[in-house]
Amino acid sequence: MLGRWGRVATRWRLPVVGVWIVLALVGGIVGGGVFDRTKTVEDLRSSAESKRAEARVDALDPEGETVVAVIGGADFYTPALVQSATNVFNSLRQTPGVVDVSDAYTSGGLVAVDGNSSVAVVELDPRLSEERALALADDVSAKIRTIDAPEVYVGGELLAERTFADRAVDDAVFGESIALVVLCVVLILFLGGMVAGLLPLAAALATIATALLALNALAGSLDVSEFAVNVVTLLGLGLAVDYSLLVIARFRQERADAPDDPLEDVLERTVAAAGRAVLVSGLAVAIALAGLAVFGTPVLAAMALGGLLAVCLATIAGLTLVPALIALAHRRIPAPGTRTWVWRRPRGERRGLLETLAAFSQRHRVPVALVSAVALLALTFPVTGLDVNNSDASALPESTEERVVAERLERDFPLASVPVTVVVEADSSDPKVQGLMRFLFSQGKRNDVNIAGNPTPGVTRVEIAPQGTSAGPRAQQIVRDVRAYDAPVPVLVGGPAAELIDAKESTRARLPLALLVIFVPTALLLFALTRSVLIPIKALLLNLLTLGATLGALVLIFPDPLDITTPLLLFMFIFGLSMDYEVFLLARIKEEWDRTRDNDRAVLTGIAASGPVVTAAAISIGIVFLGFALGELVQVKQVGVGMAIAVFLDVTVVRGLLLPATMSLLGRLNWWPGVLTRKTGQMV
Structure with missing residues (x-):
């Protein structure tokens, strides 16, 4: 079916490109309005105890x-x-x-x-x-x-939230601008010409503009977070370039193999092969992002929405716009190794990075597998000291007034910190709560604990000013102690420390379900691609190694606590993009296995064929994330740096060394249950 679509995209190239141009233009004009319609989205569900306490206080x-x-x-x-x-x-x-x-x-x-x-x-x-x-x-x-x-x-919080949203949008625009300039140079060099290099950028810009248009339409009925815009920009740019490179590289190979074939036939074979990898990769990334929604928090759901829009549109663009653009500009796409104004000398038979690493890994499979795995586990070790916190004004650039105010309050006015709020559903004079009241007043110095607000019959509000910051260790301990107290009446505990604890507990409670939602469909997807049981399991384990090593590196790089959403975002992004590269490689390896039934040859040949695309895609998306790492918001910087580290580790250590080493060690077992012959029942 995908192959037939390649023929359709070739035959109807002008209408297909025309539709995308209209969408991109409308998206650029109208979709940009989403920047003015973003809203600050809650970090917690309304059912969390801290949010119920906040609502009760607001009502009183x-x-x-x-x-x-x-x-x-x-x-x-x-x-x-x-x-x-x-x-x-x-x-x-x-x-x-x-x-x-x-x-x-x-x-x-x-x-x-x-x-x-x-x-x-x-x-x-x-x-x-x-x-x-x-x-x-x-x-x-x-x-x-x-x-x-x-x-x-x-x-103050109101002004800080607006500044946070404005900086997030500014960082997105700045990061995208830097990334586009550098990407343009890299793609021209990789594809060997101006026109060929601009095709992936055209697909990326069309994807982003259309996704922003969709977000703007949704903003009328849903709260769209400023971070959803960041996610659209990050993934839209990165994935659209990745998928474009995959399709263009396959087109160059198919045309080189049969230079006299009609263009429709070449593009039919191109989309049949590369389109399958694009589709499977898009589904894998979408599954990873869907895992964000499982956590149930509005801010993560908003990010998942932006990510899903970007992935879907990047996949559709890879299957429609890119083949149509190739059909229009195929004469300007040089064959691999062609002498052009970019490449002054033919590249000949030089091995690419991944092919070189794969060949080395196959020759030294045992030591390479052990050393690589141990190195990644060692880099994962700092995760044991991972500390997280909710974003506040301290995540803003140092020059912003809102951050200066927050730091001055923390340093010079400890009594101005936001207290732990305890709502007791009884009068403070009620004899049955006297023990509870004595316990609450014991949580701090007496002048740091007071009954707050206007007297309300049947309700008492106690505020406890903790030593240290509003969500620091002491404040969190007070929240835990009060919640653990066996009170004779209903009690709600709120405040920043309570919100942080609720966020941690919600994440911990829902993480197993999120992993199940991600791992099971992904494993089934890889099984459908490879017809193997062991390859999906191995892919999941390798992805976890990449994630752990990345988080460990971030702990070493950033001395301050990570934002509580950062590990979750990195998990979903890293898992999705790792599957992206995994699918690119496995699709070609599986083709070679089906053709030769020689495991080591299939691995090396598949990596040799798709390795340059994966390397170029990794460099491209690494540039995108490094562009965002130059932003001023700490949270955006953490994600940008983390993703750049993850891409580097995944393409070199994991895909270049561990993947070929472990596949060589497993040999024909990689393809179990394999294809059984009718006569002997042996795996072939």
């Missing part, structure tokens, strides 16, 4: 968004500063939409121990929409900055 005592300012750089009692700050904060109290102002000049707010800085918190009306709240926050920020002080920094 609704609080609006806040603008937090740190005023410093001069003695607190400087007359000009006192007068200026007093005027500004009194003016803010009269501003429509501002419901409360807490500052050290007019209402007894916090002052640093050294007397050189203070904190002001301006609360906005909780009935304001997000758009109106942001507009008012900007107005409040502008007024605060008029205070006559050497240092005035304005931040």
Whole structure:
């Protein structure tokens, strides 16, 4: 069926390309609107205890968004500063939409121990929409900055979230721009000409534009995260280039093997062979991304949505747009080894990187397999010290005001940290909860524990200010201790530390199901491709080695905790892309096995045939991820660096050394249960 489509794409090349051009143009014009429609998506499900506690507190005592300012750089009692700050904060109290102002000049707010800085918190009306709240926050920020002080920094969660979203989009645009420029050079060099090199980029841009168009359409009914845009850009660019390279490389080979055949016949054979690998690879990556949705958190579901759109469109482009483009530009696609303005000398019979590594591995299969596996396991060891945290203002660039405010609060105003909130469904004077109340007050110094909010019959809200950060070890221990307490009435525990614990526990609880959802369909997919039981098992184990080594390297590179979503994203991306390369190689190895029934020859010949494509694809997608590693957001940087490391390890150590070494060690057992002869029942 795929082969027939190659013939159709050749015959109807102009309409196919025309449809994609229209989609790309509309996507470029209309799809770009998704950047203005992204929203901050929750990290946890609403059923998590910390979220239920937050909802209960909001119902009891609704609080609006806040603008937090740190005023410093001069003695607190400087007359000009006192007068200026007093005027500004009194003016803010009269501003429509501002419901409360807490500052050290007019209402007894916090002052640093050294007397050189203070904190002001301006609360906005909780009935304001997000758009109106942001507009008012900007107005409040502008007024605060008029205070006559050497240092005035304005931040808070609302402004930090907007800055985070803006930086995520900026990083995506910046990373894509850098990647496109470098990719253009690499692809021209690899394919040997300007036109040939631009074909994969054309497919990638069409894929991204169309995916953004689809996201923009979905934004009308769904919350689209800014990270979904990043995922679309990353995967759309990387996979579209990968699939284009695979199809173009197969076309060059098929044409070289039969130069006198009609173009329709050549493209029919091309799509029949390469199209199968593209389709299987796309399904494998889609399965990996679907695993994100299993975790049930809105932010991961949003990323999975963006990823699935990118994968589906990259696969469709690889099966439709790329063959049609080849049909239009086939005369400008040089054959391998052709002397061109890019390649001044024919490349002859030089071995590629993967073929060289594979030949070496087959000659020294036992030591190569042992050393490679031990090296990857050693690099995995630092994962035992993996620490994760929820993203906050500290993930922003150091120069942003929101991060400066957060760091100043943590350093100079420990009492300003967000407390652990405990909602007790009983009056504090109720005799049956006296033991619970004594326990809660024992969790900190007495002046760090208080009954908060307006008195509400039948409900008590206790706030515990932990030593250290809002989600630090001490705060997390308080959450665990309170939740473990055998309270006689319903109790809910919330706050940043509780949210982090809930996120960790949710991930831990759902990880086995996610692995099952990913591993079983992937194994069946590989079995359908290879008709082997051992090859899918081996592929899954090799992918886990790549993931472990990558996470271990990230722990060594980044001293701060990883964002809690980063290991999950890396797992899905690494697993999907590793399967991408696995399918590229196995498809050719299986072809050779079917033809020769010689395992070692099939492995080496298959890798020799597809190795250059895998190497070029790895370099291309590595450039994409390194482009994003140049971004300013720590979370985006972690994913970019992690994926670049994973691609390097996967293509060199795993696919270049471990894959051929283990397949040579297993020999004909690779293809068990194999093909049984009718007479002897022996594997052939």
